[in-house]
Amino acid sequence: MSSNNRSHKAELxxxxxxxxxxxxxxxxxxxxxxxxxCTDSCHYVLANPDDPTYAPAxxxxxIRKVFKKHYDWTGKVLPDWVGAKxxxxxxxxxxxxxxxxxxxxxxxxxxxxxxxxxxxATFNRMTRGLLVNVGIMPEGVAVVxxxxxxxxxxxxxxxxxxxxxxxxxxxxxxDEVNDPKAAIPIDKEDAKVVYSINPREVKYDPRTIADAAxxxxxxxxxxxxxxxxxxxxxxxxxxxxxDLGGAVGRRLYEKVEQLDGKKLVIxxxxxxxxxxxxxxQNWGQTDVNFKMESSVETMLDYIKEGRIKVDKAKNxxxxxxxxxxxxxxxxxxxxxxxxxxxLVVDDFREMYPNRGxxxxxxxxxxxxxMSEYTPQRLKSAKVKADQLAATGxxxxxxSCHNCVDGLSDLIKHYKLDxxxxxxxxxxxxxxxxxxxxxxVEEVAPVEVPAEAVEEAPAExxxxxxxxxxxxxxxxxxxxxxxLEDNGATVFKAHNGDEAMDIARKEKIDLMTxxxxxxxxxxxxxxxxxxxxxxxxxxPICIITGRPELRSLIYDRxxxxxxxxxxxxxxxxxxxxxxxxxxxxxx
Amino acid sequence: xxDTLNINNSxxxxxxGDYTDMEIxxxxxxxxxxxxxxxxFGNAISMRxxxxxxxxxxxxxxxxxxxxxxxxxxxxxxxxxxHAVGPKFQEEYLSDKLKKTIHNCLKKAEEKxxxxxxxxxxxxxxxxxxxxxxxxxxxxxxEEYLSGDTSIEKxxxxxxxxxxxxPFHERLNKNS
Ligand code: SF4
Ligand code: SF4
Numbered sequence: 001m002s003s004n005n006r007s008h009k010a011e012l013x014x015x016x017x018x019x020x021x022x023x024x025x026x027x028x029x030x031x032x033x034x035x036x037x038c039t040d041s042c043h044y045v046l047a048n049p050d051d052p053t054y055a056p057a058x059x060x061x062x063i064r065k066v067f068k069k070h071y072d073w074t075g076k077v078l079p080d081w082v083g084a085k086x087x088x089x090x091x092x093x094x095x096x097x098x099x100x101x102x103x104x105x106x107x108x109x110x111x112x113x114x115x116x117x118x119x120x121a122t123f124n125r126m127t128r129g130l131l132v133n134v135g136i137m138p139e140g141v142a143v144v145x146x147x148x149x150x151x152x153x154x155x156x157x158x159x160x161x162x163x164x165x166x167x168x169x170x171x172x173x174x175d176e177v178n179d180p181k182a183a184i185p186i187d188k189e190d191a192k193v194v195y196s197i198n199p200r201e202v203k204y205d206p207r208t209i210a211d212a213a214x215x216x217x218x219x220x221x222x223x224x225x226x227x228x229x230x231x232x233x234x235x236x237x238x239x240x241x242x243d244l245g246g247a248v249g250r251r252l253y254e255k256v257e258q259l260d261g262k263k264l265v266i267x268x269x270x271x272x273x274x275x276x277x278x279x280x281q282n283w284g285q286t287d288v289n290f291k292m293e294s295s296v297e298t299m300l301d302y303i304k305e306g307r308i309k310v311d312k313a314k315n316x317x318x319x320x321x322x323x324x325x326x327x328x329x330x331x332x333x334x335x336x337x338x339x340x341x342x343l344v345v346d347d348f349r350e351m352y353p354n355r356g357x358x359x360x361x362x363x364x365x366x367x368x369x370m371s372e373y374t375p376q377r378l379k380s381a382k383v384k385a386d387q388l389a390a391t392g393x394x395x396x397x398x399s400c401h402n403c404v405d406g407l408s409d410l411i412k413h414y415k416l417d418x419x420x421x422x423x424x425x426x427x428x429x430x431x432x433x434x435x436x437x438x439x440v441e442e443v444a445p446v447e448v449p450a451e452a453v454e455e456a457p458a459e460x461x462x463x464x465x466x467x468x469x470x471x472x473x474x475x476x477x478x479x480x481x482x483l484e485d486n487g488a489t490v491f492k493a494h495n496g497d498e499a500m501d502i503a504r505k506e507k508i509d510l511m512t513x514x515x516x517x518x519x520x521x522x523x524x525x526x527x528x529x530x531x532x533x534x535x536x537x538x539p540i541c542i543i544t545g546r547p548e549l550r551s552l553i554y555d556r557x558x559x560x561x562x563x564x565x566x567x568x569x570x571x572x573x574x575x576x577x578x579x580x581x582x583x584x585x586x
Numbered sequence: 587x588x589d590t591l592n593i594n595n596s597x598x599x600x601x602x603g604d605y606t607d608m609e610i611x612x613x614x615x616x617x618x619x620x621x622x623x624x625x626x627f628g629n630a631i632s633m634r635x636x637x638x639x640x641x642x643x644x645x646x647x648x649x650x651x652x653x654x655x656x657x658x659x660x661x662x663x664x665x666x667x668x669h670a671v672g673p674k675f676q677e678e679y680l681s682d683k684l685k686k687t688i689h690n691c692l693k694k695a696e697e698k699x700x701x702x703x704x705x706x707x708x709x710x711x712x713x714x715x716x717x718x719x720x721x722x723x724x725x726x727x728x729e730e731y732l733s734g735d736t737s738i739e740k741x742x743x744x745x746x747x748x749x750x751x752x753p754f755h756e757r758l759n760k761n762s
Contacts, residue, residue: 012676133675133676134675134676135675142625142712143624144625146624146626146628146711147629150625150626150630150711150712150746151626151629156625156630156633229747243714247749250748254747254748537637556624559633
């Protein structure tokens, strides 16, 4: 405690608040007339109509009172009248943390609905930064921030794992299109396009890398992926840490400059696009000498310019589009994704409200990494679930990896009959590529026995032992059958205790694990494996739709799972994921 | 402008790269009080070095700020890891504690007969110490320590990128 009875951290927060005040922030802090017009624009309020503590103006006042007390003349002259109040203890800072991280996704929907121009999301973000600066933040925010500061990406993906995944996707694509020219170029200098991605793609969704590569290949693009500085996401936007934001941006920009790339293309990610394209130059006090665009624009141009051909009949389901808050509301990217979507699907159904007025996926602002607030996040997702259900579509398309996770969680929670996908997947699925037929010398026909004509199934998992753990018998049958059909030996467990017993007796190369099981939960089984000297190295792929999974990925009480998949699981995705985890190349 | 500084019979070098993947006798990890490796470089150390490092750390339990404990490098390309519990997030008396932590790393290395050490920019990034402040404290501590009688031959400061490298480079060249 300092002499005025204020804790060291509270003192630092107040001091730094003064340094963060600029015209925009002061305007927002001073202008609120408490008219309440923003109240119903917030998804937290809609889910908690009887709880005033969720109202944007109420949350804002928790920060505003400190500003009034220390930096505004009204607080000096009429402190009681304007509600000026200081901060004294670390407990008060922790309460503030639970508001700015736990009760707001920084979606900016209230900001655009305020007639006085109050941008609450901006000073909510600033307050997050003040708390992070003194070490007060949710555990997941700390884990992810440290990864991005030190490893250079939000998910702690090591360079060798990134390269391995990109090379693996490259090999698969070369095989698929039967053309060595389809290989993904890494660190190619002077390329027209440098492609940056979200670490989630490397870790849990490599198909998006392969799909993007297929599109670049089909367009005949001169492109590359950097070996370092490839993460276009930026946790600084979420944590409010401008220094992190600047450091991440500069790392990415530096790599493009080092490769002498002409254009940086940012894969589909709302906050990644906003940070990289619009904010990080300011945070990092730097300029860039190359063009930057979203992959949505790149794909759209390819179709419009005739560089790729698509057949929308290949995407024959029904689709709606979710506008990411950062992509649409903050960056105005509302028409390009719709134009592209209409070029690759027939049945597009608009969601209401949409574009700048759309509701948050409720996983924004880094909420996916803050597992302590999961129940209130999912509760606040009711309005989004209603919006989705009203479209009647089978797929919700979004141009944001964060939204993919946020929407997946709420779809499971509200039991909607819907899947999430991205434009890159739909464009790749709709592509028309003429397969290269290898030139073979004519040879005399040889008589082949009839039974040998049918191609033998490639048993890619031959020699590997799996433990499938799930309480749903149908799921156990489905997973085991697919794995066995691909040559694997499969042990089956229907609950956690059975899984532990089998794992102790048999040699297991990989376990698939459901989270929600009666008795010992999947989470307990997972932690028991990780804390057991004999089992801690067994790779685990969580197969679930439960949001509890996020805390294993972000809080990391023990090393995170090697893979995860959302139910329902397709045969193709299951094998792809198993091969990735086991590093099996076909 | 040089990337190397000679102090008495020892040398301090600046390099760019990932120090958890470096072939060197020892590395310093900026540890937490609970000695859990956690994320960031800790994640790289446990992923590349294997579980034996955390197992060894668990035997120490907790540590005080400025303490340094030593483990083997597991499957890393380094033989020893100096887990240094440095000050964090603008805590009180930060400069003094940071200086003491760095000094303790050198002392502990010397006790263990270690001659070469790779340091990250101590306290920078996540824990919020400004690069210029860290560079100044690191160089001052090295100068004081290495000017005396020491068996430490070489210190490498390993920086991730130009943003980190430039302030350290400027500070090094202010001295030479
Ligand atoms: S933030 Fe704007 S809309 Fe909300 S209460 Fe204040 S003045 Fe009204
Ligand atoms: S920014 Fe979004 S989540 Fe935060 S208070 Fe405003 S409407 Fe609610």
